[in-house]
Amino acid sequence: MKTSIATVSISGELPEKLEAIAAAGFDGVEIFENDFLAFDGSPRDVGRMARDLGLEITLFQPFRDFEGMPEALRQRTFDRAERKFDVMQELGTDLVLVCSNVSPAALGGIDRAANDFRELGDRAVKRGLRVGYEALAWGRHINDHRDAWEIVRRADHPNVGLILDSFHSLSRKIEVNSIRSIPRDKIFIVQLADAPLIDMDLLYWSRHFRNMPGEGDLPVTAFTAAIAETGYDGYFSLEIFNDQFRGGSTRSIAADGHRSLIYLGDQVRRLPNAERLTVPVMPDRAKVDGVAFVEFSADKAGSQELVAILKTLGFKKTKSHRTKNVDFFEQGDIRLIVNTEQEGFANTSFAVHGTSAYALALTVDDARNALSRALALGAEQFVQPVAEGEVQIPAIRGVGGGLVYFIDKSSDLGRFSEIDFLPVETEERITKAHLVRVDHIAQTVAYDEMLTWLLFYTSIFDTHKTPMVDIIDPSGVVRSQVVENDNGALRITMNGAENRRTLAGHFIAETFGSGVQHLAFATSNIFATAQALRENGFQPLPITANYYGDVEARFGLDPALTERLKAENILYDRDEHGEYFQLYSGTFGEGFFFEIVQRQGYKGYGAPNAIFRIAALKKQMRPEGVPAS
Numbered sequence: 001m002k003t004s005i006a007t008v009s010i011s012g013e014l015p016e017k018l019e020a021i022a023a024a025g026f027d028g029v030e031i032f033e034n035d036f037l038a039f040d041g042s043p044r045d046v047g048r049m050a051r052d053l054g055l056e057i058t059l060f061q062p063f064r065d066f067e068g069m070p071e072a073l074r075q076r077t078f079d080r081a082e083r084k085f086d087v088m089q090e091l092g093t094d095l096v097l098v099c100s101n102v103s104p105a106a107l108g109g110i111d112r113a114a115n116d117f118r119e120l121g122d123r124a125v126k127r128g129l130r131v132g133y134e135a136l137a138w139g140r141h142i143n144d145h146r147d148a149w150e151i152v153r154r155a156d157h158p159n160v161g162l163i164l165d166s167f168h169s170l171s172r173k174i175e176v177n178s179i180r181s182i183p184r185d186k187i188f189i190v191q192l193a194d195a196p197l198i199d200m201d202l203l204y205w206s207r208h209f210r211n212m213p214g215e216g217d218l219p220v221t222a223f224t225a226a227i228a229e230t231g232y233d234g235y236f237s238l239e240i241f242n243d244q245f246r247g248g249s250t251r252s253i254a255a256d257g258h259r260s261l262i263y264l265g266d267q268v269r270r271l272p273n274a275e276r277l278t279v280p281v282m283p284d285r286a287k288v289d290g291v292a293f294v295e296f297s298a299d300k301a302g303s304q305e306l307v308a309i310l311k312t313l314g315f316k317k318t319k320s321h322r323t324k325n326v327d328f329f330e331q332g333d334i335r336l337i338v339n340t341e342q343e344g345f346a347n348t349s350f351a352v353h354g355t356s357a358y359a360l361a362l363t364v365d366d367a368r369n370a371l372s373r374a375l376a377l378g379a380e381q382f383v384q385p386v387a388e389g390e391v392q393i394p395a396i397r398g399v400g401g402g403l404v405y406f407i408d409k410s411s412d413l414g415r416f417s418e419i420d421f422l423p424v425e426t427e428e429r430i431t432k433a434h435l436v437r438v439d440h441i442a443q444t445v446a447y448d449e450m451l452t453w454l455l456f457y458t459s460i461f462d463t464h465k466t467p468m469v470d471i472i473d474p475s476g477v478v479r480s481q482v483v484e485n486d487n488g489a490l491r492i493t494m495n496g497a498e499n500r501r502t503l504a505g506h507f508i509a510e511t512f513g514s515g516v517q518h519l520a521f522a523t524s525n526i527f528a529t530a531q532a533l534r535e536n537g538f539q540p541l542p543i544t545a546n547y548y549g550d551v552e553a554r555f556g557l558d559p560a561l562t563e564r565l566k567a568e569n570i571l572y573d574r575d576e577h578g579e580y581f582q583l584y585s586g587t588f589g590e591g592f593f594f595e596i597v598q599r600q601g602y603k604g605y606g607a608p609n610a611i612f613r614i615a616a617l618k619k620q621m622r623p624e625g626v627p628a629s
């Protein structure tokens with residue numbers, strides 16, 4: 001497969017778009033007519049710019065309202081086409097995309113359309129050009145790729161072919177098997193887009209909500225597999241109309257697009273009968289079987305405050321780094337590292353974000369393979385010099401510029417804490433709080449970065465997403481998206497903040513960017529944990545009496561249980577799989593906090609409780625209840 005993207009998919013002026021598209025690694029670019037019309041330069045200039053950047057112009061589009069015009073309009077339609085052919089020759093592209101006619105003047109009739117295309121093909125041939133026909137999902141007479149194919153078949157012209165666009169076919173739920181019988185040389189190019197499932201008018205859905213393959217809910221993989229089965233191995237070109245992308249970061253959206261295509265190709269390559277598709281070979285998605293550690297960066301004062309909270313949570317300092325100011329805290333299968341080095345990446349991260357959980361280490365099946373897959377998918381590698389004899393842990397940059405480390409048990413990586421750290425004995429009396437493992441990691445990101453990180457986690461790791469949930473903050477909506485794996489060893493909740501007055505938005509604004517906002521630890525006995533925490537002087541987040549009146553009524557709880565929940569400030573939820581108990585700390589710094597959960601089969605994350613948790617946290621951060629903006 002070769003990769004391409006339409007200029008309409010990203011924001012900016014045409015030169016900026018082309019540069020970002022080239023930088024992201026695409027082989028080609030579709031020039032969308034409006035981008036060309038708005039550009040103050042000749043078609044030759046555009047062609048030269050693209051070629052200087054190493055980009056092939058895969059097509060010029062769209063040419064609208066062509067086929068089936070009544071005699072009075074037909075001549076003008078062909079004249080219009082000749083003018084576009086002039087532009088194409090100067091641009092240096094041989095393919096024009098003709099989308100199905102939406103004009104009320106258009107006449108139906110499959111042979112009328114086929115004749116028009118045959119004549120257009122004759123005109124194109126004289127100039128060495130080709131014509132591709134695409135069925136728009138809302139075309140007046142033609143809105144199905146099977147009908148468009150029949151027209152192309154009847155036009156029977158070597159320079160007239162079909163253009164398939166996943167959105168138009170999948171939004172109408174057209175059976176993808178119908179693609180398998182199309183001869184591959186009649187597919188001139190393939191356009192790809194995904195979209196979230198929303199029940200709305202097709203045209204509006206298409207023009208505002210498309211997104212990158214893998215970011216939405218359409219079966220784009222099955223669509224692409226059907227194309228690969230024809231033996232087609234040409235350009236796959238993203239054509240994404242998305243309001244958010246139009247206003248987003250040009251480079252980062254282009255990079256997401258490239259990652260989405262490579263990931264899609266990788267998924268298709270693994271399916272039967274698709275081996276003719278040429279895609280970069282990379283290891284399988286990394287299987288995560290635990291969080292190896294979470295590392296905080298802090299200065300002296302911040303670390304004292306953090307360590308004091310960790311102690312109340314029952315964590316003990318067990319090790320210190322041989323050569324650095326880095327301490328290791330443990331409880332159950334949870335390892336936390338506090339890094340107060342005055343130099344290196346942790347310190348830089350501290351300088352930007354303040355005390356924060358800037359690095360996650362995931363235990364994967366094979367760390368080198370995980371790194372190699374991440375790099376194949378365009379992730380940025382992170383390497384920091386280590387002292388002689390210390391372990392170099394493979395890492396990439398993650399959310400908010402933080403780090404994701406890869407650890408495995410089959411190499412020295414699994415013993416890094418024995419190699420790099422020395423055990424310490426402490427005299428302190430800390431009551432263990434029965435915390436057994438990291439349940440989930442909550443990352444707060446700007447709303448318009450959510451799809452980026454969704455694609456990051458799902459393409460590199462063997463994970464899946466669950467449907468997005470809206471969480472109501474007293475000052476706005478926060479959107480929550482979960483990425484998790486089947487065994488529950490990796491659970492990441494991403495909260496997307498649209499405004500800075502929400503708790504999540506405040507966190508982003510004050511810590512200068514996205515990052516881990518809370519860590520949730522699992523306990524096997526929430527009441528025993530609550531008691532141990534009390535003995536350690538832990539301050540739980542106070543929850544209102546009104547809340548307990550409501551949960552008791554909603555779930556029909558035994559009043560004795562409600563009393564215990566209330567006494568310990570434990571929140572409660574239930575789903576069809578079981579019960580969920582949650583206990584929160586207050587906030588630390590600009591809104592970081594800890595959570596303790598007990599899952600009794602429950603699969604969710606307590607979304608119905610989030611509104612009460614947020615309100616309580618906000619009250620605590622600013623007694624007047626509203627964070628300063």
Ligand SMILES: O=C(O)c1ccc(O)c(O)c1
Nearest residue numbers: 062099134165206207239
């Ligand atoms: O929304 C449109 O009009 C439009 C135009 C050209 C395309 O290739 C397409 O998929 C949609």
Ligand SMILES: [Mg+2]
Nearest residue numbers: 134165191239
């Ligand atoms: Mg299209």
